[in-house]
Amino acid sequence: MNNLISRAKELLESKTVNVVIGYEAGPTGLARPAFITDSAKADKLIYDERCVQNLAVYLTKAEVKNFGKMAIVARLPVMRSIMMLISEQQVIGDNLIILGISEDNSLLDIASISVMQGYIDKCDLGNPSKDREILAELNKMTPEEKFSWWQNQFSKCIKCYACRQACPMCYCIRCTVEVNQPQWIPVQANAHGNTEWHILRAMHLAGRCISCGECGRACPVGIPCHLLTMQLADQVWNYFHVHAGTSDKMNSVLSTYEPNDKESFII
Amino acid sequence: MARIGVFVCHCGENISATVDCGKVAETIGKLKHVVLSTEYKYMCSDPGQTLIKEAIKEHNLTGVVVSACSPRMHEPTFRKACAEGGLNPYLCEMANLREHCSWVHEKNELTTEKAIDIVRTQVEKVKLNSALQPIKVPVTKTAMVIGGGIAGIQAALDIANTGHKVVMIERSPSIGGHMSQLSETFPTLDCSQCILTPRMVEVAQHPNITLYTYAEVESVEGFIGNFTVKVRKKAKSLDEKLCTGCGLCTTKCPQKKIPNEFEQGMGMRPAIYIPFPQAVPNRPVIDREHCTYYIKGKCKICEIVCPTKAIRFDQPDEIIELQIGAIVAATGFDIKHADFFPEYGYGRYKDIIDGLQFERLASASGPTSGVIKRPSDGQIPKNIVFIACAGSRDPAKGIAYCSKICCMYTAKHAMLYKHKVHEGKAHVFYMDIRSGGKNYDEFVRRAIEEDHVNYIRGRVSTIYERNGKLIVKGVDTLLSSMPVEIEADMVVLATAGVANSGAEELAQKLHISYDSHKFFAEAHPKLKPVETNTAGIFLAGACQNPKDIPDSVSQASGSAVKVAALFSQNELTREPLVAVVNRMGPPLHSTCVGCFLCQAVCPYQAIEREDIKTRDGKVLKSLAKINEGLCQGCGTCVALCRSKSIDLHGYSNNQVYAEVVALLNEY
Numbered sequence: 011m012n013n014l015i016s017r018a019k020e021l022l023e024s025k026t027v028n029v030v031i032g033y034e035a036g037p038t039g040l041a042r043p044a045f046i047t048d049s050a051k052a053d054k055l056i057y058d059e060r061c062v063q064n065l066a067v068y069l070t071k072a073e074v075k076n077f078g079k080m081a082i083v084a085r086l087p088v089m090r091s092i093m094m095l096i097s098e099q100q101v102i103g104d105n106l107i108i109l110g111i112s113e114d115n116s117l118l119d120i121a122s123i124s125v126m127q128g129y130i131d132k133c134d135l136g137n138p139s140k141d142r143e144i145l146a147e148l149n150k151m152t153p154e155e156k157f158s159w160w161q162n163q164f165s166k167c168i169k170c171y172a173c174r175q176a177c178p179m180c181y182c183i184r185c186t187v188e189v190n191q192p193q194w195i196p197v198q199a200n201a202h203g204n205t206e207w208h209i210l211r212a213m214h215l216a217g218r219c220i221s222c223g224e225c226g227r228a229c230p231v232g233i234p235c236h237l238l239t240m241q242l243a244d245q246v247w248n249y250f251h252v253h254a255g256t257s258d259k260m261n262s263v264l265s266t267y268e269p270n271d272k273e274s275f276i277i
Numbered sequence: 278m279a280r281i282g283v284f285v286c287h288c289g290e291n292i293s294a295t296v297d298c299g300k301v302a303e304t305i306g307k308l309k310h311v312v313l314s315t316e317y318k319y320m321c322s323d324p325g326q327t328l329i330k331e332a333i334k335e336h337n338l339t340g341v342v343v344s345a346c347s348p349r350m351h352e353p354t355f356r357k358a359c360a361e362g363g364l365n366p367y368l369c370e371m372a373n374l375r376e377h378c379s380w381v382h383e384k385n386e387l388t389t390e391k392a393i394d395i396v397r398t399q400v401e402k403v404k405l406n407s408a409l410q411p412i413k414v415p416v417t418k419t420a421m422v423i424g425g426g427i428a429g430i431q432a433a434l435d436i437a438n439t440g441h442k443v444v445m446i447e448r449s450p451s452i453g454g455h456m457s458q459l460s461e462t463f464p465t466l467d468c469s470q471c472i473l474t475p476r477m478v479e480v481a482q483h484p485n486i487t488l489y490t491y492a493e494v495e496s497v498e499g500f501i502g503n504f505t506v507k508v509r510k511k512a513k514s515l516d517e518k519l520c521t522g523c524g525l526c527t528t529k530c531p532q533k534k535i536p537n538e539f540e541q542g543m544g545m546r547p548a549i550y551i552p553f554p555q556a557v558p559n560r561p562v563i564d565r566e567h568c569t570y571y572i573k574g575k576c577k578i579c580e581i582v583c584p585t586k587a588i589r590f591d592q593p594d595e596i597i598e599l600q601i602g603a604i605v606a607a608t609g610f611d612i613k614h615a616d617f618f619p620e621y622g623y624g625r626y627k628d629i630i631d632g633l634q635f636e637r638l639a640s641a642s643g644p645t646s647g648v649i650k651r652p653s654d655g656q657i658p659k660n661i662v663f664i665a666c667a668g669s670r671d672p673a674k675g676i677a678y679c680s681k682i683c684c685m686y687t688a689k690h691a692m693l694y695k696h697k698v699h700e701g702k703a704h705v706f707y708m709d710i711r712s713g714g715k716n717y718d719e720f721v722r723r724a725i726e727e728d729h730v731n732y733i734r735g736r737v738s739t740i741y742e743r744n745g746k747l748i749v750k751g752v753d754t755l756l757s758s759m760p761v762e763i764e765a766d767m768v769v770l771a772t773a774g775v776a777n778s779g780a781e782e783l784a785q786k787l788h789i790s791y792d793s794h795k796f797f798a799e800a801h802p803k804l805k806p807v808e809t810n811t812a813g814i815f816l817a818g819a820c821q822n823p824k825d826i827p828d829s830v831s832q833a834s835g836s837a838v839k840v841a842a843l844f845s846q847n848e849l850t851r852e853p854l855v856a857v858v859n860r861m862g863p864p865l866h867s868t869c870v871g872c873f874l875c876q877a878v879c880p881y882q883a884i885e886r887e888d889i890k891t892r893d894g895k896v897l898k899s900l901a902k903i904n905e906g907l908c909q910g911c912g913t914c915v916a917l918c919r920s921k922s923i924d925l926h927g928y929s930n931n932q933v934y935a936e937v938v939a940l941l942n943e944y
């Protein structure tokens with residue numbers, strides 16, 4: 011932690027960056043995002059198990075972009091999000107300094123995007139183990155059982171779109187749900203529309219979800235919607251052998267085609 | 278307020294036999310905004326079209342739905358009729374009651390109900406149609422001919438003679454193709470070189486033709502009238518302007534034992550070589566793979582002897598970019614060689630040769646100066662066997678098709694042999710004799726009757742060597758499959774004609790289709806034999822399937838006319854059914870977020886990047902922009918864009934949504 015604070019101070023004092031995006035302790039003791047622009051305030055930065063939010067979501071916000079050069083505290087999921095955002099041309103790698111945090115919470119020396127890529131390549135890129143277990147259970151169900159399990163989950167959805175707001179890859183300035191010419195997804199929360207929304211969101215993240223779990227964590231009514239996108243991440247790996255967020259080059263499986271792509275999913 | 282007119286067609290009885298057209302018209306007439314709903318026996322006929330034109334004026338229609346056949350059949354007809362009636366043609370839609378309904382169902386109520394549903398979707402759609410204007414794109418009046426065989430030569434000359442510029446790309450050091458290797462040609466037995474060489478020279482000298490030999494197409498982008506082609510000019514290691522073609526270098530090169538491609542491996546050539554004496558251009562190239570200097574780093578004898586100092590060892594490949602309006606693919610064919618046939622010894626026996634090798638033996642300028650000598654010991658064969666259909670029409674070998682030229686050239690070969698070796702015996706094993714063509718059957722009869730070639734109907738099962746003879750074992754199926762054994766001195770296989778090497782790669786670069794044998798595919802086997810399914814790209818010669826010279830030349834002239842017709846226009850009009858990225862005022866400018874995933878997905882490379890800038894040049898936003906000239910309106914990007922920032926003119930999200938909703942709703 012001390013390493014992180016001194017590095018943040020150094021970056022701000024030397025004006026290498028204008029802001030450090032990290033975590034601080036909130037009034038109830040929970041971690042919350044912090045935007046440090048003054049080196050004197052860098053002491054507030056924390057880094058421990060409480061710091062779960064995927065900070066990459068802020069990188070595409072206009073208010074944050076206005077800072078110009080910035081540093082960001084980044085564990086593996088944040089690093090992968092950054093890779094995705096660079097590959098989708100939402101973030102300019104040169105404007106970013108990565109304050110990488112390893113699995114055992116120590117500060118990594120990540121001098122460039124290619125170093126970050128090297129680090130990502132060495133990590134386990136599958137879904138988190140607890141989610142893997144739940145998915146395995148779900149996958150044992152028959153399609154009908156699974157459908158009614160999810161219907162039950164979706165019935166709780168209040169269409170607050172917190173899942174969308176929390177996801178770094180949901181950076182659209184106008185999301186499909188806000189399109190009303192035509193109105194693809196009904197505005198009100200109802201059984202049918204809720205299902206449509208969750209299917210749509212999952213499809214928009216197929217091959218792009220980097221398995222941070224943030225969407226599920228953000229949901230105020232406890233819908234594990236991250237399991238949908240994680241299941242797709244698994245399938246994308248099985249079919250195409252691609253993990254999202256491993257390259258700063260465009261490698262979105264759903265918009266590229268290789269002659270040797272498997273086509274076994276076409277029925 | 279929308280005022281829609283609906284015209285239900287009986288299509289004679291094609292539709293009315295199973296669909297109650299009267300009921301369809303009546304039901305549709307009750308829908309909101311439909312001010313006229315009527316039926317007629319033939320909407321596409323003159324009176325039918327007049328009906329539409331007059332109704333547009335009389336009822337002040339804002340949209341028309343013609344409920345008839347497939348839009349592929351008559352959409353242009355009815356759009357034109359609407360335009361003549363004073364309505365923007367894109368405010369006319371077709372409901373397909375024939376292919377989608379009457380032809381595939383039996384006569385009953387459900388069929389009529391389905392017809393009503395189909396019309397309803399189009400009524401809802403047409404209400405949301407907008408008036409569109411056709412897109413105009415300029416035409417670059419320069420053609421590219423790829424391949425300099427006889428087909429390419431003919432196409433290039435014909436196009437050039439209409440006054441348009443032509444660029445010819447030939448990958449080998451000289452143009453001429455396979456015809457330059459032939460000795461004499463059926464059915465007239467005129468000398469191939471004598472009729473070809475003047476054409477080759479004409480290409481080189483034609484003021485409208487630019488010739489690039491030793492060059493290949495690197496990439497093709499763009500669309501009809503507006504292709505951008507990158508061409509790789511392989512380094513010849515020569516300054517072509519300085520070289521006079523004296524050929525001194527080729528005589529001094531120490532490498533002398535490189536199999537000569539032009540002689541089909543039956544002669545040798547040096548590393549710096551002119552492929553054959555009549556080559557166009559008549560300039561050498563250095564084959565870097567075999568040149569001592571490139572292998573060992575020393576030699577440069579050619580550089581020393583060259584009187585004009587034209588050799589350039591450090592010359593790099595050059596990439597040139599050309600703007601092209603139309604392309605003729607004329608890359609020809611190749612043949613299978615003896616090594617393809619296990620039953621004939623996999624090419625182990627020197628005296629089993631293929632047809633092209635025989636052409637070289639029979640050619641006055643060939644390695645034996647036209648004397649038929651067998652490769653093993655240079656003896657003149659006294660007993661020679663020709664085997665037709667070697668590989669062709671043999672599904673077990675993966676070649677089910679007939680190579681078309683072999684029957685004829687085999688007759689020619691046997692005849693040439695008999696003319697040169699009077700006392701010799703020539704036998705031909707054949708399956709059927711296919712000699713359709715002007716004076717073709719007469720030609721074969723001559724071989725049999727006047728030159729006494731022994732035709733045996735049957736296949737050869739095996740050939741092996743015994744005491745310096747080739748034992749050819751087959752059957753004569755006209756004599757109840759009696760076994761036949763011939764002791765031959767030489768065997769000539771009329772091997773299957775196959776697609777040229779690199780055909781598949783080129784087809785992919787050109788985005789044209791090809792068949793399972795890698796021959797290029799025509800757009801329609803009967804009615805569009807020279808077009809491909811990519812507009813602006815045409816076919817000539819044996820790249821489409823094995824063909825003889827008359828067929829290759831006719832097709833080449835056919836494609837030249839297509840090119841000339843295209844170049845007779847200054848502008849092409851395109852259907853405005855293209856995708857657009859939405860635009861709005863600042864600060865959003867567009868809902869496009871500039872992820873450019875659509876750019877990767879577009880099969881026509883139609884999506885570009887656009888930067889919206891402030892007056893002083895600061896980039897406010899980067900977003901996708903669709904090139905109207907390139908977009909084919911496939912809609913792939915529309916489906917991909919998550920934020921629904923792209924829409925397709927004529928098939929907007931709103932329109933398609935309205936169609937679906939119409940089907941879900943009661944009426």
Ligand SMILES: Cc1cc2nc3c(=O)[nH]c(=O)nc-3n(C[C@H](O)[C@H](O)[C@H](O)COP(=O)(O)OP(=O)(O)OC[C@H]3O[C@@H](n4cnc5c(N)ncnc54)[C@H](O)[C@@H]3O)c2cc1C
Pocket residue numbers: 423424425426427428429446447448449451452453454455456459461462463464492493494607608609610611612632633636682686689777778779783817818819820824825826827829
């Ligand atoms: C043994 C034999 C005997 C024959 N005898 C007769 C006969 O007597 N009478 C008759 O009418 N027909 C005869 N034919 C048929 C005749 O050879 C063909 O009809 C004719 O050669 C077809 O011409 P083409 O221009 O289509 O193809 P080709 O002659 O094959 O020419 C194709 C040209 O394209 C070039 N090329 C290939 N790929 C590329 C590329 N990717 N980029 C650039 N250039 C490329 C090649 O180098 C070549 O120069 C005979 C054929 C054979 C095999």
Ligand code: SF4
Pocket residue numbers: 176177178179215218219220221222223224225226236239240
């Ligand atoms: S887990 Fe959820 S929040 Fe994280 S990347 Fe995937 S969809 Fe987005």
Ligand code: SF4
Pocket residue numbers: 174179180181182184185186187210211214215919920
């Ligand atoms: S759900 Fe889809 S459209 Fe909405 S913000 Fe996410 S990616 Fe964009």
Ligand code: SF4
Pocket residue numbers: 858868869870871872873874875876900901917918919920921922923
């Ligand atoms: S149009 Fe859609 S897919 Fe294309 S760049 Fe814009 S947001 Fe991305």
Ligand code: SF4
Pocket residue numbers: 855856878879880881882883884903907908909910911912913914915
């Ligand atoms: S509609 Fe098809 S061709 Fe046109 S830009 Fe979109 S993907 Fe490309």
